Amino acid sequence: MPDVYATIAEADPETQQRLADVLELRAADAQQRAMLEAYLSELDFPHQARVLEVGCGPGPVTRVLAAWPGVAEAVGVDPSPVFIARAREKAAGVDRLRFEEGDGRALSFPDGSFHVVVFHTTLCHVPGSDKAVAEAFRVLRPGGLLAIFDGDYASTTLATGDHDPLQCCADAAMATLVHDRWLVRRLPDVVRSSGFEPMRIRSHGFVEITEPGYMLTLVEAGGIGLRGP
Numbered sequence: 349m350p351d352v353y354a355t356i357a358e359a360d361p362e363t364q365q366r367l368a369d370v371l372e373l374r375a376a377d378a379q380q381r382a383m384l385e386a387y388l389s390e391l392d393f394p395h396q397a398r399v400l401e402v403g404c405g406p407g408p409v410t411r412v413l414a415a416w417p418g419v420a421e422a423v424g425v426d427p428s429p430v431f432i433a434r435a436r437e438k439a440a441g442v443d444r445l446r447f448e449e450g451d452g453r454a455l456s457f458p459d460g461s462f463h464v465v466v467f468h469t470t471l472c473h474v475p476g477s478d479k480a481v482a483e484a485f486r487v488l489r490p491g492g493l494l495a496i497f498d499g500d501y502a503s504t505t506l507a508t509g510d511h512d513p514l515q516c517c518a519d520a521a522m523a524t525l526v527h528d529r530w531l532v533r534r535l536p537d538v539v540r541s542s543g544f545e546p547m548r549i550r551s552h553g554f555v556e557i558t559e560p561g562y563m564l565t566l567v568e569a570g571g572i573g574l575r576g577p
C-alpha cells in the first residue's frame with residue numbers, strides 16, 4: 349500500500365479526518381513540540397516575516413509559526429481540502445494566519461513573496477520532492493530561509509534485540525506510511541541542486557516508551573493492527 353499522504357486528496361474524507369486527528373495528537377506531544385521549537389529557535393526570522401508552511405495538514409505547526417516572535421503572517425498550504433477546512437476552523441479568529449489548498453510542487457504565490465519557508469515532516473511524503481524544494485526557492489525572497497524538518501524513517505526501530513520479528517512490523521509500517529524513507533540522507537544534495545546554500549544540519553532523537561499513544565496510531569495506520577480491543 350502506498351503512502352496515503354502522497355495522494356492525500358484522493359483518500360476518502362473519513363481517512364483524512366482520522367489523519368487530521370493523528371497530526372494534532374502528534375503536534376501536542378511534548379518531544380515533538382520541543383523539536384519544533386528547537387529548530388525554529390535557530391532561524392533568524394526577520395522582523396515582520398511572512399512565513400509559508402508547505403504541507404501544513406490541519407495546521408498545528410502553522411499556528412505555532414503565526415505566534416512566533418517576529419512573524420507578521422503565516423500561511424499554510426496543503427492539497428487536502430479536509431485538512432485545510434480543519435486548519436481554518438482551528439484558526440478562526442486568529443489574524444496573521446491563512447490557509448490555502450494547493451500543491452507544494454506548483455505553488456500559486458508570486459516569486460519572492462516569503463521570508464521563510466518550512467516543510468515540517470512533509471517532504472518525505474511528496475513524490476518529486478525536488479520540485480517542491482525548487483518552488484520554495486522561487487517563492488522565497490533573496491536571502492530567505494528554508495527549514496526542512498523530517499524523519500529519518502529508515503532508522504525507525506521497535507526491536508529489543510537482534511533479529512527481533514517486531515522490527516518487521518516497524519519496517520512494514522514505515523514502507524506504508526512514508527513515500528521516501530531515505531530522503532533526509534539525500535537532503536544536502538536536494539537543497540543545493542535548487543540553489544540553496546549553505547545549510548546547517550541538526551539531528552533530534554525521538555523515543556516513546558511510557559506513553560506510546562502517537563506511535564501506536566502510526567502502527568494502526570500502517571495496517572499492522574497492534575491495538576487491543
Ligand SMILES: C[S@@+](CC[C@H](N)C(=O)[O-])C[C@H]1O[C@@H](n2cnc3c(N)ncnc32)[C@H](O)[C@@H]1O
Binds near residue numbers: 372468469
Ligand atoms: C505528516 S503530514 C505533516 C503535516 C504538518 N506539517 C504537521 O506537521 O502537522 C504530511 C503533509 O504533507 C502533505 N502533502 C502531501 N503531498 C503534498 C504536496 N504535493 N504538496 C504539499 N503538501 C503535501 C499532506 O497532505 C500532509 O498534510
